[in-house]
Amino acid sequence: MDYVVQTNALVKKYGQKAAVDNMSVHVRKGDIYGLIGKNGAGKTSLMKLLLGLTIPNSGEIKLFGMSDLGKARKKIGSLIEAPALYKNETALENMKRFSYLAPTSRERMKELLELVGLGDVGKKKAGAFSLGMRQRLGIAIALMGDPELLVLDEPINGLDPAGIKEIRDLIVDMNSKGVTFMISSHLLDELGKIATNYGIVHEGVIEEITAEELLSKCRVSLKIGASDPKKANELLHESFPQLETRVEGGMIHVLSEVSDPAQLNKLLVSSGIGVYELSSEGTGMEDFFIERLGR
Template identity: 65%
Template sequence: MSAILSTQNLVKKYGYKIVSNNISLTINKGDIYGFVGKNGAGKTTFMRQVLGLAFPDSGEITLFGGEPLNTARKKIGSLIEFPSIYKNCTAYENMKRMAILTGSSDKSVRKILDFVGLGNTGNKKAGQFSLGMRQRLGIAMALLGNPELLILDEPINGLDPTGIMEIRDLIIRLNTEKKITFMISSHLLEELSKIATRYGFIHDGKLIEEISAVELSQKCSDRVLIVLTIRKKRRRFYQKLCRLNRYIFIINLFILTQ
């Protein structure tokens, strides 16, 4: 696979605090890369360095196989922390302002708004949008310029279950239909597990592990190996095990129906 983003020993310090501690990671074309860590682990700082919003003290950033960073960053869309929108403007007006910077056409603006489900908001001001709608507008603005990589910082933070589902479905559609690669930070592994294909786990500025979704699923699965060599004991144990499984099934069924 071709790497869209890779870093080698990236270090960023604020005073005496090391926020990025020799981070080396790789994101391949087509990945939905879940960047997982608790609040304050260094996720946002890392993303800001990739985007050129902060500068590393040492280390290297390689984008799209080694293209010059200034050129390569034009192929990246981003939503860091929260969407910067004009609350007194409509979704279309917000998009048109951003389109001036990216050189996007009016046709592209309307097409993207339709794709993210905001094409029919009319004259409704963005300040009246729900949090989920604002997040979708932020993603729509990040899509201007046809990016190949989309970096989203906590895109589902604070959303209700419906908003989370809308953002999740939008990410999957963009990945499968538009072939966009994603880097998504979150401290909610459960939600990321529904869409991510690979993960990077960060703790106190250090990348602890990179792992595929399949490998993580295998690591997290529970297994019990029972070996019996005496037939009489085997039969009695099997009978007890069947009764135990029946009780566990009943308990689980009770929990699920509550």
Template identity: 60%
Template sequence: MEYIIETKNLLKRYGAKAAVNNVSLHVEKGEIYGLIGKNGAGKTTLMKLLLGLANPNSGEISLFGSNTPNEKRRKIGSLIEEPALYKGETALENLRRFAILVPTPEEELHRLLELVGLADVGDKKAGRFSLGMRQRLGLAIAMLGDPEILILDEPINGLDPAGIKEIRDIILELNQKGVTFLISSHLLDELGRIATKFGIMTDGILAEEISAKELKEKCRAFLKVTVSDSQKAQQALLAWRSDLKTEISGNEVHITSRVEDTSEIVITLVNAGVRVYEMRNESIELEDFFIERLG
């Protein structure tokens, strides 16, 4: 497998502390990779290393399959922490300044402002922008020059729910056009709905990489059946289908095997003289999965 972003045993120390500790990251082309970790986990530091904004103590970085990443970084757009804006200038004037590095036609600048929802802020100077507006402008700056990869550090920090949805939609739209994303967050909500893969960082270590598909499988639903007598219910179910995977929890039977026609469960139980009070699908909350791992 060739990765569009790959690191091998990347290490970055600040004094005695390893902010990024032997991280081997694997991002495939076309992915929306969500880097999740608590404050201080090392997410920003890892991104800075990828972008060449900080130098690793050891380890390797490969971008677009190249081990000499410097020349490849032009194809990466980024928004790291707060964008450094010219406070006395408008959104458009700011964008023009950053476009000096990546020459861009004026109409494209307008299109970008439109895309991030800043087309109507007019003459307002960036110094008077809200946090959400600064984030939006930062995103527009990151998108200058049609990057193939966007590295976004907590891009929806400070946005209201409507803004979060807008940014999420922009990310999905660009992703459809082939842009690969690496997005950090300490909030699962931000990423849970769009990420195709998750990297879980704790204390500098990339503890786990898991695809959204694998995650769904791990959080798979079980059927919770609340009954009058769970022992008797379990026996009846196993007599009906000996391969059924069941667990008892109080007056509930949890069935983890897949059952096509769940009405057969009810019939089996009622025939065995067990009353069925409730039957519903349960799943481990995504949130619980991460909380357990983030420590």
């Protein structure tokens, strides 16, 4: 299968330290691929490699199935960190400045401004824009040339809830028109509603998982805190062989439906296991990420 983005064992070092440590990434056409990780995890470093802004120490990159990256990168629009705007110029003037990257008619620029919700800002200078407006203008600029892939580095960072929703809606709308996305964030909340796939980045290492897999892993119906979780888990399985469980972070996560949690409690306590927590959960998604990313 041809991926829109495929890397194999990609490494980028700054000094001795690998910011990108053996990352193999797979983004398919139509994905909204969320790169999630803490500050300094390596998200921006990966994006810069994909865009050709830095050069890898080793590993391979294929874009749109091609190894001719110069050609492939013409199909990518990007917004890395904050957009570098001309403060004394309007949205449209800024678009013109950047159109040397992707020649675009004035009409199309206006359409793009309309699309990102900046259709009516007129003569207002970019220096007077809110953070959300600047971000949206950055996205409009990235959209010149009608890219097939948009790489957005923390597009929602620092926005208020209304701003977040606008950007999210914009992404979903463009995705439905066939644009593939790679978006980074350090907040699960921002991506959780829209991502189809995740690359969980931690200290330069990436773990890929689909939103579906993530949901099924996080479908926790009951959480049990026990004095000896390993032994408790074994006891549960002896008495209830059908029970689906996972021991994580010193807790037993019960995945299958449990009609009578007291029954499990009784079994453990009568076997000499201390039960200090027995709680139900709708989703263990936060736990799942905390486990991988640390607090």
